[in-house]
Amino acid sequence: MTGLGRRRGPTETRPLILKAAAELFAEKGFDGASVRAIARTAAVDPALVHHFFGTKEALFVAAMEMPFDPAQLVPRIVEGPRAEIGARMVRAFLAIWGDELARPRILAIIRTATTSEQGAAMLREFMTAAILNKVGEALGIPRLRIALAASQMIGLVMMRYVLELEPLVSATDDELVALLGPVIQDYLAP
Amino acid sequence: MTGLGRRRGPTETRPLILKAAAELFAEKGFDGASVRAIARTAAVDPALVHHFFGTKEALFVAAMEMPFDPAQLVPRIVEGPRAEIGARMVRAFLAIWGDELARPRILAIIRTATTSEQGAAMLREFMTAAILNKVGEALGIPRLRIALAASQMIGLVMMRYVLELEPLVSATDDELVALLGPVIQDYLAP
Numbered sequence: 333m334t335g336l337g338r339r340r341g342p343t344e345t346r347p348l349i350l351k352a353a354a355e356l357f358a359e360k361g362f363d364g365a366s367v368r369a370i371a372r373t374a375a376v377d378p379a380l381v382h383h384f385f386g387t388k389e390a391l392f393v394a395a396m397e398m399p400f401d402p403a404q405l406v407p408r409i410v411e412g413p414r415a416e417i418g419a420r421m422v423r424a425f426l427a428i429w430g431d432e433l434a435r436p437r438i439l440a441i442i443r444t445a446t447t448s449e450q451g452a453a454m455l456r457e458f459m460t461a462a463i464l465n466k467v468g469e470a471l472g473i474p475r476l477r478i479a480l481a482a483s484q485m486i487g488l489v490m491m492r493y494v495l496e497l498e499p500l501v502s503a504t505d506d507e508l509v510a511l512l513g514p515v516i517q518d519y520l521a522p
Numbered sequence: 523m524t525g526l527g528r529r530r531g532p533t534e535t536r537p538l539i540l541k542a543a544a545e546l547f548a549e550k551g552f553d554g555a556s557v558r559a560i561a562r563t564a565a566v567d568p569a570l571v572h573h574f575f576g577t578k579e580a581l582f583v584a585a586m587e588m589p590f591d592p593a594q595l596v597p598r599i600v601e602g603p604r605a606e607i608g609a610r611m612v613r614a615f616l617a618i619w620g621d622e623l624a625r626p627r628i629l630a631i632i633r634t635a636t637t638s639e640q641g642a643a644m645l646r647e648f649m650t651a652a653i654l655n656k657v658g659e660a661l662g663i664p665r666l667r668i669a670l671a672a673s674q675m676i677g678l679v680m681m682r683y684v685l686e687l688e689p690l691v692s693a694t695d696d697e698l699v700a701l702l703g704p705v706i707q708d709y710l711a712p
Contacts, residue, residue, distance in 0.1 A: 439636070446629070446636045446684055456685045464687075476689045479681060480701055483690070487677020491669060494636055495646045497654075499666045500673070511670055515705050 346384055348374040353395035358450060362392055362457035389462045396441060399434030402462040410470040417471075418517025422509045425485050429493060430505075438489060471520060481519040484512065536574055538564040543585035548640060552582060552647035579652045586631060589624030592652040600660040607661075608707025612699045615675050619683060620695075628679060661710060671709040674702065 352374035356365035367388055371378040385391040393401045405428075409421045428434055444451035459482070467478045488508075492500040542564035546555035557578055561568040575581040583591045595618075599611045618624055634641035649672070657668045678698075682690040690698075 443636050446633050446680075452685050456687050459685070459687060474689075476693055476697065477701065479687055479690045480678075482687075483677035483681040484674050484705075485677070486680050487673035487675070488670075490632075490636075490676050490680060491673040495642050495649070497646050497649060497669055497672075499664075500669045503666055507666065511667065511709070515674075515708065518705065519701070 342384070345374075345376055345380060349376060349381055349384060349391070350395050353391050357392060357395060357454055361450065361453045362388075362461065367391070389458070392458055392462075397437050398441065399431065399437040400428045402466065406463065406466045406470070410467060414521050415517075417520050418515065419509050419513035421481070421485070421516050421520070422512045423505070425488075426505045426508060429489065435493060438493060442489070442494060467520075473520065473522070477519045477522065481516050484515060484519070488512070532574070535564075535566055535570060539566060539571055539574060539581070540585050543581050547582060547585060547644055551640065551643045552578075552651065557581070579648070582648055582652075587627050588631065589621065589627040590618045592656065596653065596656045596660070600657060604711050605707075607710050608705065609699050609703035611671070611675070611706050611710070612702045613695070615678075616695050616698060619679065625683060628683060632676075632679070632684060657710075663710065663712065667709045667712065671706050674705060674709070678702070 349370065353365070353370045356370050356373060359365070360369075367381050368378050370391070371381050374381075381391065385394060387403065389403055390401065392398070393403075405424060409417065409424055412420060429438065441455065445455045446452070463482065464475055464478050468475050471478075488500070491497045539560065543555070543560045546560050546563060549555070550559075557571050558568050560581070561571050564571075571581065575584060577593065579593055580591065582588070583593075595614060599607065599614055602610060619628065631645065635645045636642070653672065654665055654668050658665050661668075678690070681687045
């Protein structure tokens with residue numbers, strides 16, 4: 333620990349970094365907010381940001397209180413038999429959304445994206461860097477197919493958890509995997 | 523024209539009904555707001571509401587300034603060769619969303635649904651009455667399949683017009699129909 337961060341302990345420093353990150357991501361977007369600028373705003377050494385959070389993507393996940401971390405989710409989906417990628421992706425998302433604590437965070441993120449252009453840009457840039465590009469590299473398929481798979485999953489969130497439309501709410505995980513799995517499969521493994 | 527509406531001309535009456543409808547739909551939801559109560563709030567005869575708007579669904583479409591009327595859209599999708607229903611539905615929605623004037627209304631409706639539980643309930647009840655039930659009756663397939671087709675289309679709106687995620691924004695209609703058409707086809711004509 334060096335420089336400006338020297339006098340503070342980790343219990344003070346971590347929330348300062350998160351606060352600065354939330355501010356700068358909201359103001360400048362995911363691409364525009366550099367780790368260096370976030371460190372400067374928090375008055376800590378940039379090395380401390382990397383020490384606490386690793387990547388900029390992980391800092392975003394923490395600052396936005398996202399209910400899942402694509403750095404862990406993406407490998408779980410793309411690794412394994414290609415013939416089961418559709419069912420694997422649907423089950424992974426249903427597991428996240430099944431978590432009662434995750435629900436309000438999902439809604440908050442969607443609300444931010446739909447109520448401000450900056451919120452939309454922030455989520456767009458993050459999704460592109462942390463999901464589309466990563467899945468594209470791993471699977472070697474056109475980005476358009478990945479974006480459409482993602483659009484089906486975000487549409488399901490909108491209908492099932494935001495609008496709470498029946499019979500989607502009371503459908504079982506198995507019913508949803510049976511119907512959505514082949515769709516995601518066709519998008520991702522044509 | 524009878525009763526309370528007698529003294530007003532249509533140019534005065536119509537906006538009064540729309541204002542009362544917007545208020546009551548927001549307050550009581552689509553199911554909870556009766557045409558009779560809307561007429562009472564607008565201080566007009568209920569017959570006038572029917573005269574101007576026909577059905578409660580059409581009144582909702584007008585009061586919410588929805589960019590499309592399901593009463594016209596649903597028949598255009600369900601009538602015609604069953605083997606082409608997927609492509610027909612995707613093209614119909616792309617045509618609506620291609621309209622620059624419709625865009626802000628779509629965003630406003632999504633924003634209302636994501637920022638208030640009442641807004642979500644209102645849209646849910648309307649979608650159930652005007653889309654899910656109507657398409658279900660016409661096609662004789664499970665509501666779950668129709669809801670999933672709708673979830674794919676609303677997910678596309680979210681990604682393409684709210685988040686403005688590439689390459690969805692610059693994809694051509696033909697590219698989207700080629701990829702989305704078979705998905706909607708499988709949902710609606712299994």
